Amino acid sequence: MAQGLKVLSAALPQEVKLETRSYDLGAQRWHATGDTLPDADLESLKDHDAILLGAIGDPSVPSGVLERGLLLKLRFAFDHYVNLRPSKLFPNTPSPLAGRPDIDFVVVREGTEGPYVGNGGSMRTGTPDEVATEVSLNTAHGVERVVRDAYERASARPRKKLTLVHKNNVLVHAGHLWKNIFDRVGQEYPEVTTDYLHVDAATIFFVTQPERFDVIVTDNLFGDILTDLAAAVTGGIGLAASGNINPSGAFPSMFEPVHGSAPDIAGTGKADPTATILSVALLLSHLGYGDEAARIEAAVAADLAERDAAAPRTTDEIGDALAARVSG
Amino acid sequence: MAQGLKVLSAALPQEVKLETRSYDLGAQRWHATGDTLPDADLESLKDHDAILLGAIGDPSVPSGVLERGLLLKLRFAFDHYVNLRPSKLFPNTPSPLAGRPDIDFVVVREGTEGPYVGNGGSMRTGTPDEVATEVSLNTAHGVERVVRDAYERASARPRKKLTLVHKNNVLVHAGHLWKNIFDRVGQEYPEVTTDYLHVDAATIFFVTQPERFDVIVTDNLFGDILTDLAAAVTGGIGLAASGNINPSGAFPSMFEPVHGSAPDIAGTGKADPTATILSVALLLSHLGYGDEAARIEAAVAADLAERDAAAPRTTDEIGDALAARVSG
């Protein structure tokens, strides 16, 4: 997080006054107080232009507590319906895929519906007769707005290609809702080439032909799975940035690395801050600082090109190097 | 399918009399009659020791019709709760992953529950106010039997390692049911090393470290996604075999290639029958013909080792070559 803020300051024009406020959320606070995200913090967060969220998670906190009490709570409370996850194979970053050409696509993952709504339950819990359900909720309102956003993004890119990923041969109700809206909205974007893939087939193409993708739009759970896979085929989760965006501006958008908090190396100076720094680029671009965002991306590309695996740098050193490139 | 039966005959000992009956199911019949799997056929299928299912699917049939009317109907009617999908990197089969070592794991995918139950619906369908749901149903009965099967398989393998894959930080009700049963049943198998991964993290390891897996147990939808990915990292969906198994024997188990029907090359003699032939090996092994199954696998390994991409063979030629190796 410190490196992200360092690069953010370095990237902003002199005349822009950056005001930051830091919120102590996460494992430490939960242990001390039992709080994840109190209402007062949620209220005060609303006054900001954007949120930079540090990687969360700690093995000492039961699975789900921080994920649902903090991360998902923010995504839902601030209606972050566009979960934006670009995947790019930076020059000289080896992909684990043998001899792949350039990969450069972006996943537009729905962020406020689907199987993530927390609608489900169990009965006869803990007995041999337990039944547990999870309900995926999908609305025309929710699907149309994210599909429209994805068409806009596809239309603005050179290749203008949009792929819908779902599983409409099995999840027929949600699948048909997605496909019908995808087809209908598509009529307004005749310049965009469209495509549909089942999620299982999409994972095959991520490995065998990732260069075929430009923009992908998909539901919350499929997007979760596909973006980790996308990170894996493009040089690793250590480079994967993401934005939780509310395009209406009614609430602040939030930017975060896709990876977790790597508690095993926390504080050792070994963590690579690059995904957080690339998330700062997404934040700047969202706030209209496109040139500054581009400078950060170029700095990361240049830095990666010169990285020497035999001479690892500390978290601080990587942050300093990137800040220097960005301001230089 | 013809090649599968050819190799099946070649593999069986002389004294075993093979009786087969062929059922005309699929796209052609649906176009002619509107039927996918009539009750009479379903009834008569029950009298068999096993079913070999050809790859289904055709672009002329609306998405979902054959998947749900034929394939899923069989899996559910015959209670195929163990969907068994081995993944192996055969010698000399290049993986698209750069320089990977040996991969040899098996996914035990639950086959009769989860988001595949067809429980969901929509209201205000087709309007801007549509709401569509998909309900994942999970029972202790259904989870325990497949988890137990997975422990048995893990216990019988040299590495004795079992990984549960779910998403219990978000899908908490279903996730906790799976995790609790996984932990409880595990106490009966102290020799098995266990591990839990969220499905998104699992996709990363499939790409970066597939050799870490031995047996994986997971739900119906996650298993669908992971096994296509597994096929992609181990030389392709053209080699992926699967068994839909009812371990109780109350109904016949069913074996099928993981891939679809490749309608673009149907009848051209270009389709590779290897996944169907490996499914025959699973069928034989299920019926107690372990040696015969091993002979088919060895034949495939030897055949793959000698394949020359510059001299492609026809479907028939590959079937003949494998049958010759198996009987020879």
Ligand SMILES: CC(C)[C@H](C(=O)O)[C@@H](O)C(=O)O
């Ligand atoms: C931590 C978890 C709840 C989260 C998700 O599933 O969305 C993470 O995997 C992500 O992709 O941001």
Ligand SMILES: CC(C)[C@H](C(=O)O)[C@@H](O)C(=O)O
């Ligand atoms: C065709 C489809 C219904 C099926 C599934 O989703 O199970 C297939 O993808 C598979 O993996 O066997």
